[in-house]
Amino acid sequence: MRFMILVKATAGSEAGVLPTEDLAGPMADYHEDLAKAGVLVDGSGLKPTSKGFRLKYAGDMRIVTDGPFTETKEIIAGYTVIKVKSVEEALHWFKLFPNPHQQDCEIEMRQLYELDDFGPLEAIDRFRELGMSGAEKKSS
Numbered sequence: 001m002r003f004m005i006l007v008k009a010t011a012g013s014e015a016g017v018l019p020t021e022d023l024a025g026p027m028a029d030y031h032e033d034l035a036k037a038g039v040l041v042d043g044s045g046l047k048p049t050s051k052g053f054r055l056k057y058a059g060d061m062r063i064v065t066d067g068p069f070t071e072t073k074e075i076i077a078g079y080t081v082i083k084v085k086s087v088e089e090a091l092h093w094f095k096l097f098p099n100p101h102q103q104d105c106e107i108e109m110r111q112l113y114e115l116d117d118f119g120p121l122e123a124i125d126r127f128r129e130l131g132m133s134g135a136e137k138k139s140s
Contacts (some may be wrong), residue, residue, distance in 0.1 A: 001083065001085065001086065001087070001091065001111060001114075002041060002081060002082065002083045002084075002111070002114070003081070003082050003084065003090040003094070003109050003110065003111050003112065004079055004080070004081050004109065004110055004111075004112055005079060005080040005081075005082070005094060005097055005107060005108070005109045006076050006078075006103065006107060006108040006109070006110065007045075007076065007077050007078040007079065007081055007100040007107050008074075008075065008076065008077060008106060008108070009048075009075035009076065009077040009109065010101050010103075012055045012101070013045075013077040013101075014049060014050070014068065014077075015048065015050045015073065016047070016048050016050070019045075022102065023100070023102055026098035027096075027098055027100070028096050030073040030096060030097060031043055031080070033052075033077065033096070034080070034082060034093060039083055039084050039089075039093065040080070040081075040082060040083045041082060041083050042080070042081045043078070043079060043080035043081065043083040044078060044079065045077060045078040046076060046077055046079075047068040048068065048076055049067035049068045049075055050068040051063075051067060052067040052069075052090075052120065053065065053066055053067065054067070054069065058083070063107065068097070077100070080097070081112070087111075090109065090111075091109075094109045115128055115132070117125055122138070128140055
């Protein structure tokens, strides 16, 4: 089971304010603990939306918009992906996540789909061939 822990943006993270040692230290400790436990898959911070883009689909049209974007409560500033054996184990690690903004805030954890969740679809086999979603590549 894979889960993604999502850290929401703040005005500071959207302004490009980088973490101090007071924040980076506990985050490094936490991620080292995840790695030692063998559950860390990936994790990183995301640059502000001023460095990003959005793609809007409108019928057959695709409209690209440069950042920055408003509504920081809907913007993701960082993530950690873990692979665990149970929801209980995921919740254990989730509860240990350091406060990412050192102030009142909220983070979110969501389970990722695995390819097996989609059933027997030919298109899903193509994703398996690519080795996506933790699936093993089929040998030819």
